[in-house]
Amino acid sequence: MRLCRTETIGPISFFAMLRRFGSARAALEMLPQLARRSERAKTVTAVTRAAAEAELAALHKAGARLVCWGEPLYPSGLAAIDDAPPLLTVLGLPELLQKPMVAVVGARNASANGRRFSRELAAALGQAGVVVVSGLARGIDAAAHLGALETGSVAVVAGGVDVVYPHENRGVHNALARQGAIIAELPLGTEPQARHFPRRNRIISGMTLGVVVVEAAARSGSLITARLALEQGRDVFAVPGSPVDPRCRGSNDLIRHGATLTENAEDVLSQLGPLLKAGNSAPAAPRAEIPAMPGWPQPERGQLIEDEAGFELILERLGPTPVAVDELIRQCHLSAAEVATLLLELELAGRVERHPGNLVSLR
């Protein structure tokens, strides 16, 4: 928890440091040394033991718990993505996370028909044994949560699980805390900010077998979830709508580009058929291995390098657009292990950001 909650250490760095230093404890011990070495860096200070213990106490008080990557309750689909959250805070019934899940997401300013459709779709998916996941937003999300309340409904929120957002969803929030589950990557008490939402969306798509998009305008958040779902190899479903309604522009566009046209739960269930059967079997055994990052160079454990020229070589080749680490290795004429070490230090220094698919960019 201390390593994971430390500023500038995202999920990808978290797992990279575990691989490099062998354990979270060892990584924490190296942190001051790593941070000191980067002159250009702002100081990285690990979260204190006291702060972590305070979070655990607050979790206990709130009736929430942690589910860690590698534990049996951690959703197996989510565990498999490149940037899986090392820790999930769960309020409500964590056992829901082991069932096969489908996301139903869409417009906040949804039409009455759209809300009704989502509620009925979620209820029908629930009847078929599927847990419905959404983002606890107004409109489609809230309707989907309500529809699946009796059978299994999980909200993935952008802030802390105890922060009701938006305010009008207090009723749904409370119902989910009792009958369903609310999960979050960020600690209790975190107020959701705009930049949190796309990160949150990767969890929605990552933990589900497929994402159903109901009423999504062009350039809406639901389309980000759909794109992430595609990148994660999940099925994307979209509900068609009139071209006269701008709320359907995005969902129609998804259909045009290959999403499954969806008019009812049967359209979803028949497409997911084989996956649902697999998902209904016993939960996967916890994985003891730190996730392998295909193509990601593995530095030698504990090794530190002094290579100012190497930092320059890498930094001058980076920009705001993510670039493949493999390409950096080729262009810098450095070994894969050297580049991995340099990138990790730059990341800890808050200079670079990692992206799924083994990409990095300048922060």
Place this chain on the structure above:
Amino acid sequence: MRLCRTETIGPISFFAMLRRFGSARAALEMLPQLARRSERAKTVTAVTRAAAEAELAALHKAGARLVCWGEPLYPSGLAAIDDAPPLLTVLGLPELLQKPMVAVVGARNASANGRRFSRELAAALGQAGVVVVSGLARGIDAAAHLGALETGSVAVVAGGVDVVYPHENRGVHNALARQGAIIAELPLGTEPQARHFPRRNRIISGMTLGVVVVEAAARSGSLITARLALEQGRDVFAVPGSPVDPRCRGSNDLIRHGATLTENAEDVLSQLGPLLKAGNSAPAAPRAEIPAMPGWPQPERGQLIEDEAGFELILERLGPTPVAVDELIRQCHLSAAEVATLLLELELAGRVERHPGNLVSLR
């Protein structure tokens, strides 16, 4: 006209008789003899010269004209289908039939949004130089006609061009007769009957480059037009709609099965791009040849056979479900020419019906 207007002689038989006897005149002369030979047949009597002349006089009086298969004004796409109408009655501006055409069809009980969408779509297609074709029904059809009235609108009606149907479309009918065109396969004065509509739909799809379906319920006439369009190798476009609206069930289903999802004219125009350029060139030269029927056996001209056993062989293998002529030839152990002759006589006797794709069924 006399051969074409004779009962039980559909378009496929019409062309088959022309191929068999060399000319319509020769076919007319053989008709009594052919009909007599079939004991099981009701008598086939050719339309008289006087009746044909009366139709021509009535056409003249109504301000309409004939456009015959093979004439320059005959739509080239329509000329290419298996069961092209030998004669079209045209009220209004026949020159519209030479331009590139797109059909816009849909529900009679269309929503206000659907009507507005169709009208705007038709207007935008018209602005792009496309003539809009529809079926002069209430709802989507009427809206499409009105939208393209200024730029080019053609109605294909199931009855005679002078019969206003439905009554409330009198205004659109009159406007099309002045500014657009109304065309029909059946003679002036024919009241449209239920069985005429699917036949009419093949003309709508046959004369156009593509068919746009706006709001079509499951099992609706627009879906027949779409199916015929696919069989004729035309593009099918469908406008998505909410699954909550049963009027969109059919159009959504078309998208699910491969129709182009269509939200505006640009979606149609970009898909048809290359065809539109070809279609905008000078009209195709009139075709002097009687349409070749691929795989259709060609009997020797003028040959007559006496083969009661042959009739039995064929009849016992036919049922209400269309069967391939090739399959009949194989199973009957007769020559292709024999089967063709027997089928023609059975058809003239009103016993069998021909279908596009070289299929026949028991009537």
